[in-house]
């Protein structure tokens with residue numbers, strides 16, 4: 129099984145103590161983490177033990193599950209997801225009855241709703257859009273210091289009145305539960321064989337506290353396997369902290385073995401030497417891959433006007449495709465989603481024959497934490513041999529979640545998920561508008577399964593939020609979203625093609641060619657970014673995604689709301705380099 133690893137990776141994987149694996153970009157940290165999971169899954173002697181993989185995005189969790197299956201490992205005992213999903217699934221939902229704030233049902237306030245609320249409150253309290261307010265909590269249960277405490281208190285009051293819990297509160301209440309009731313940590317520690325954390329450098333204080341609280345449970349022998357690179361810490365403004373080995377040992381009150389990997393399998397040496405200009409440490413990086421000695425193409429354009437930017441990028445993409453580079457090996461990225469979304473739309477219209485995997489605004493917010501979203505995806509993704517396993521997994525997740533709400537489906541049926549899918553597949557609706565279609569399908573399903581969900585507080589609270597939230601989103605004139613059922617269905621079709629995303633969205637990924645635009649001070653880094661070396665770290669992450677080609681762009685013509693021009697990011701502009 130360990131055939132695809134080098135000596136250093138094997139050493140890290142077979143180590144039976146707690147491991148902190150730190151290494152440069154492209155050195156195979158994620159590969160080592162994936163093999164570690166497969167290795168431990170194979171060695172499990174107790175079928176009740178679970179291996180946890182905490183990833184930064186849902187996309188990364190899906191990728192890990194896919195790679196585990198490619199290694200022919202049985203993933204039945206693997207749970208992979210973000211730290212928020214972890215807290216919801218393992219702490220909040222099973223133990224919500226212990227907290228007054230949650231026991232009468234709650235729904236998750238998604239980013240869209242929370243951002244809207246915060247910006248309304250900023251206006252009310254006379255703050256401007258780039259004033260940063262923190263909604264985070266500290267491990268001691270207090271709210272984090274912020275510029276306007278009254279605003280945050282009112283924000284929390286609104287959430288509470290609407291029975292909503294935001295992402296920071298998911299962490300806060302989880303921490304509260306496991307510190308108030310040590311039995312919970314005991315149970316979890318006993319249940320978990322191993323907890324893996326990818327990209328640990330972006331972990332928040334409260335997240336470390338939750339994981340360490342679980343590890344402090346007296347019984348059980350759960351181990352930690354954390355991988356990351358402090359040079360790639362790009363969530364400082366969102367509270368991410370790259371703790372040192374000593375700090376981690378202090379936090380977890382146990383020893384960790386520090387393992388390192390050297391070399392880079394991804395980029396050629398010229399790309400590496402270029403991005404080391406932004407490195408905040410001094411570690412040497414040697415190219416190990418088959419492309420190590422190839423020459424790179426690195427360009428920097430700071431004269432192209434924003435109105436000519438799309439044509440400029442179209443030309444680079446077309447040239448690469450003509451040279452035989454596959455679509456999915458090309459990536460276009462920018463610092464923020466509001467720069468990336470219009471770019472994706474324009475590229476699609478100018479290159480109609482090219483496939484794109486572009487972030488866009490979907491008609492329904494992908495709020496994976498809402499139970500009705502989970503029903504929606506089962507109705508919107510049609511059954512087929514290709515989707516069978518995924519839909520079956522979704523159905524199992526739903527059945528387990530409903531059990532947490534006191535709704536037990538198909539009590540004496542051994543094939544619960546199959547039965548649920550059969551019922552869902554049997555339902556049809558003539559409604560052409562997405563939301564009406566879903567409402568009708570949900571109601572028909574609950575008639576078939578003979579459950580009156582209106583009597584269940586949890587399901588009812590989440591229903592109200594799901595439909596109210598979706599209506600608000602669809603009615604927002606700025607978004608201009610299509611309401612028809614086909615557009616709803618499209619949001620689940622994963623297109624493989626040229627990737628168009630933000631620099632945060634492509635963390636951990638790699639491409640032959642990376643085209644990065646919007647490299648302007650105020651956008652990269654953002655005006656309100658206060659973390660040290662934020663620009664360097666973002667540039668480091670962006671440039672280290674490329675295997676062979678890098679095109680950097682600080683376009684002209686962009687202005688702030690008050691009409692001032694944006695200028696190239698200083699840390700990039702000041703590099704003296706002989707660009708192609």
Ligand SMILES: Nc1ncnc2c1ncn2[C@@H]1O[C@H](COP(=O)(O)OP(=O)(O)OP(=O)(O)O)[C@@H](O)[C@H]1O
Nearest residue numbers: 132133134152153154155156157158159393394636
């Ligand atoms: N032992 C190895 N032999 C050959 N290729 C490898 C090996 N380890 C990793 N790779 C390849 O190197 C590339 C980078 O690996 P991976 O994504 O795991 O690196 P990483 O350290 O997690 O990078 P980053 O920090 O930039 O996300 C991948 O294409 C991976 O398949």
